[in-house]
Amino acid sequence: xxxxxxxxxxxxxxxxxxxxxxxxxxxxxxxxxxxxxxxxxxxxxxxxxxxxxxxxxxxxxxxxxxxxxxxxxxxxxxxxxxxxxxxxxxxxxxxxxxxxxxxxxxxxxxxxxxxxxxxxxxxxxxxxxxxxxxxxxxxxxxxxxxxxxxxxxxxxxxxxxxxxxxxxxxxxxxxxxxxxxxxxxxxxxxxxxxxxxxxxxxxxxxxxxxxxxxxxxxxxxxxxxxxxxxxxxxxxxxxxxxxxxxxxxxxxxxxxxxxxxxxxxxxxxxxxxxxxxxxxxxxxxxxxxxxxxxxxxxxx
Amino acid sequence: xxxxxxxxxxxxxxxxxxxxxxxxxxxxxxxxxxxxxxxxxxxxxxxxxxxxxxxxxxxxxxxxxxxxxxxxxxxxxxxxxxxxxxxxxxxxxxxxxxxxxxxxxxxxxxxxxxxxxxxxxxxxxxxxxxxxxxxxxxxxxxxxxxxxxxxxxxxxxxxxxxxxxxxxxxxxxxxxxxxxxxxxxxxxxxxxxxxxxxxxxxxxxxxxxxxxxxxxxxxxxxxxxxxxxxxxxxxxxxxxxxxxxxxxxxxxxxxxxxxxxxxxxxxxxxxxxxxxxxxxxxxxxxxxxxxxxxxxxxxx
Numbered sequence: 001x002x003x004x005x006x007x008x009x010x011x012x013x014x015x016x017x018x019x020x021x022x023x024x025x026x027x028x029x030x031x032x033x034x035x036x037x038x039x040x041x042x043x044x045x046x047x048x049x050x051x052x053x054x055x056x057x058x059x060x061x062x063x064x065x066x067x068x069x070x071x072x073x074x075x076x077x078x079x080x081x082x083x084x085x086x087x088x089x090x091x092x093x094x095x096x097x098x099x100x101x102x103x104x105x106x107x108x109x110x111x112x113x114x115x116x117x118x119x120x121x122x123x124x125x126x127x128x129x130x131x132x133x134x135x136x137x138x139x140x141x142x143x144x145x146x147x148x149x150x151x152x153x154x155x156x157x158x159x160x161x162x163x164x165x166x167x168x169x170x171x172x173x174x175x176x177x178x179x180x181x182x183x184x185x186x187x188x189x190x191x192x193x194x195x196x197x198x199x200x201x202x203x204x205x206x207x208x209x210x211x212x213x214x215x216x217x218x219x220x221x222x223x224x225x226x227x228x229x230x231x232x233x234x235x236x237x238x239x240x241x242x243x244x245x246x247x248x249x250x251x252x253x254x255x256x257x258x259x260x261x262x263x264x265x266x267x268x269x270x271x272x273x274x275x276x277x278x279x280x281x282x283x284x285x286x287x288x289x290x291x292x293x294x295x296x297x298x299x300x
Numbered sequence: 301x302x303x304x305x306x307x308x309x310x311x312x313x314x315x316x317x318x319x320x321x322x323x324x325x326x327x328x329x330x331x332x333x334x335x336x337x338x339x340x341x342x343x344x345x346x347x348x349x350x351x352x353x354x355x356x357x358x359x360x361x362x363x364x365x366x367x368x369x370x371x372x373x374x375x376x377x378x379x380x381x382x383x384x385x386x387x388x389x390x391x392x393x394x395x396x397x398x399x400x401x402x403x404x405x406x407x408x409x410x411x412x413x414x415x416x417x418x419x420x421x422x423x424x425x426x427x428x429x430x431x432x433x434x435x436x437x438x439x440x441x442x443x444x445x446x447x448x449x450x451x452x453x454x455x456x457x458x459x460x461x462x463x464x465x466x467x468x469x470x471x472x473x474x475x476x477x478x479x480x481x482x483x484x485x486x487x488x489x490x491x492x493x494x495x496x497x498x499x500x501x502x503x504x505x506x507x508x509x510x511x512x513x514x515x516x517x518x519x520x521x522x523x524x525x526x527x528x529x530x531x532x533x534x535x536x537x538x539x540x541x542x543x544x545x546x547x548x549x550x551x552x553x554x555x556x557x558x559x560x561x562x563x564x565x566x567x568x569x570x571x572x573x574x575x576x577x578x579x580x581x582x583x584x585x586x587x588x589x590x591x592x593x594x595x596x597x598x599x600x
Contacts, residue, residue, distance in 0.1 A: 087481050181387050183504065184522045204483065205505035206519065209598065216598035217519030219506065222484045256598045297597055298509065298516035298556045 001139070003245040005032045005238075006045040006106045006131045007121025008078055009052070009070065013095075014273060015083040018227045024274035025056045027078060028121035028144065031231035033065045034278050035238025035265035036119075038286055040246040043112050045069035045131070049076040049100045059279060069109050073100040088226050089203065108134040117245040119237060120164070122146050125156035132163055140250050142166035142197070142241060144233070150176050158193060166197035168237050174200050183208065187215065197255070199240070201233050209259055214252060218259050221267035221293050228273045232266045235278055239265030239286075264289040301439070303545040305332045305538075306345040306406045306431045307421025308378055309352070309370065312574060313395075315383040318527045324574035325356045327378065328421035328444070331531035333365045334578050335538025335565035336419075338586055340545040343412050345369035345431070349376040349400045359579060369409050373400040388526050389503065408434040417545040419537060420464070422446050425456030432463055440550050442466035442497070442541060444533070450476050458493060466497035468537050474500050483508065487515065497555070499540070501533050509559055514552060518559050521567035521593050528573045532566040535578055539565030539586075564589040 007029030014021045033042045043066045050072060060067050078101035081094045104127060116139035120128040128143055135141075141164045149157050150173060157177075161167060167190060175181055178189035183200060187210035190198040198210040204226075206219040240262030247254040264286050269278045307329030314321045329346045336342045343366045350372060360367050378401035381394045404427060416439035420428040428443055435441075441464045449457050450473060457477075461467060467490060475481055478489035483500060487510035490498040498510040504526075506519040540562030547554040564586050569578045 182524055182526060184524045188524075202505065205502065206517070214595070215522060216596055217506070217522070218598040219517030219519060222515060222517070224482055224484045224488075226482060259598055295514070296516055298518040298559055 001117055001245050002041045002043060002112075002115045003036055003117040003119065003241055004043045004045065004108070004112055004115040004135075005029045005036065005119045005121060005241075006108070006128075007032065007119075007123060007234075008101050008104075009046040009048050010078040010080050010101070012230060012274060013079070013081040014228055014230050016088065016228050016273075017084065017086050019273065021228070021273035023079075024276070025059065026080065026230065026274055028231075028234045030060070031234035031269060031275060031278070032119060032121055032238035032241075033060060034063060034275050035235035035262075035269070036242030036245070037063045037065050038239070038265065038281065038283055039242035039261070040117075042066065042242070043069060043115060045106050045108055045112075047071045047073055047100050047104050050074055052077045059275075063279070069107070069112060071107065075100045077101075082230070084229065088229055091229075106131050106134075116140065117241060118142070119241050120144065121234060121237075125149055125153050125160045129156070129160050129163065140165050140244065142168055142237070144168045144237060145173065147173055147176055161194035164195050166199065167193075167195040168199045168201065168233070168240075170201045170203070170233065174198070184215070199259070201236060203229070203232070207236070207259060207263065209255065211252070211255075216256060216259070218263055219297055221263050221289060222296055223267045223270060226270045229270050231269050231275065231278075235269040236262040236266035239263070260290055260293050261286065263293060301417055301545050302341045302343060302412075302415045303336055303417040303419065303541055304343045304345065304408070304412055304415040304435075305329045305336065305419045305421060305541075306408075306428075307332065307419075307423060307534075308401050308404075309346040309348050310378040310380050310401070312530060313379070313381040314528055314530050314573060316388065316528050316573075317384065317386055319573065321528070321573040323379075324576070325359065326380065326530065326574055328531075328534045330360070331534035331569060331575060331578070332419060332421055332538035332541075333360060334363060334575050335535035335562075335569070336542030336545070337363045337365050338539070338565065338581065338583055339542035339561070340417075342366065342542070343369060343415060345406050345408055345412075347371045347373055347400050347404050350374055352377045359575075363579070369407070369412065371407065375400045377401075382530070384529065388529055391529075406431050406434075416440065417541060418442070419541050420444065421534060421537075425449055425453050425460045429456070429460050429463065440465050440544065442468055442537070444468045444537060445473065447473055447476060461494035464495050466499065467493075467495040468499045468501065468533070468540075470501045470503070470533065474498070484515070499559070501536060503529070503532070507536070507559060507563065509555065511552070511555075516556060516559070518563055519597055521563050521589060522596055523567045523570060526570045529570050531569050531575065531578075535569040536562040536566035539563070560590055560593050561586065563593060
């Protein structure tokens, strides 16, 4: 089934101990879409400036991503400049220019308003809610968020939590959201806020999935060459949602598999700068890594 | 088969956000022995002072741990006093008194010198090597170490690595030992130092096992109430070695199972202060948690 994603498109300048990439294609919805299109048809709602080049659009459309929902506004595209620490586990934002993304009012094209799978990439809870206001008959909706909204838009975020099926956050965010330091406690507490599914991303340590029926954990794919962690979380979400949207049903077994596919797409992302490695991946590579990941996980 | 452990016995004073325990039974070999005795016959080589009370000996012997190798010397038992940070992931050592442990020269009783399974708990590489010098026909020997020895006794540690089958370290230690920041690279690099098995402990994030045939990862058991992390690593090693010593052979499949049993014994330890919770565990509880852990791990 089709999958709609709403979020940012950006030019990223990324510095890591392995090098620097200037003005490469980035943004949460971009990473998500490129990961998700490996599994299903993706509809992208975003905004760019008049400086957004044709070859970036082509990269997306060549992969079958429908960009009819990407609005081009006068002005510049969102820009982000960040630098990673030596161990790649922390990063510093050196510059942010919101530009046309600053007053992003997502407009879902009329023919996409009944798309059954929806991913609300990181954005203000009000913006995310405005997308749901435009949709009818959503089957499965998952949202991402960040510390900024947990701190400053808590009420809006809590209201959103009651309207979504799943919430994807990282470990520090779920602790901040719930006030619990133990991640298992935090995940269970987050379920009480509304979503029937809470996924906690832990970077190199893998992820947790919490539901009212079961909890589970999955280690990360054993990547040896992390060149650039940017977009790992968004491409994790893209692999997860893309695989699930392509399944007959949103069952617990399929969710576990989707978690592994998300882990694989994230592993591809971090092995190149920006979307470079992810965009070169095909389904065969993804399936091979999925099998390797199953072998790597030490369950009986 | 029998399992010999050589390491410290201590009085620990532990402060965590959940409370304080004063002068409780601790030490690496104690945690190890109490975990391992759930699976196999354990022989303990250690040293205590004349202040070491009968009820601590009884706690060990009641559980079938053979303490014939615990030497009592004039003076005081090793004392450690530590305080954990709010998130329990870091700790500060407030006081250390090595006392009788300061010049620990392990003497393996004559009848234990052919014990097939050996665990060298954290200690100087020279002390650990002196144990191997006393043994004949060791089948499977694993050693623990720490940052102190990696920094100051590197040559001795590297020499020891060529004499052991397995090395158990935590994530920061394996990075320090190998100079690699990526844990997968670090684990592979550590294998080149000699051991055919390298286990990397990551606390709440679980563990990795590296061998020349396969690598694997296991998440931690989803414990919600961490009262005191002290001894988690040693009881992990105890569960791992204890289970393995009780197996027909040291196969890859048994190593994976042993990893899960180590994970379970560590989870019991952290749910109480000192050895309190671990010492109350029986094999039935351990086996139930083992099954729960298998369910929790999201492999296909």
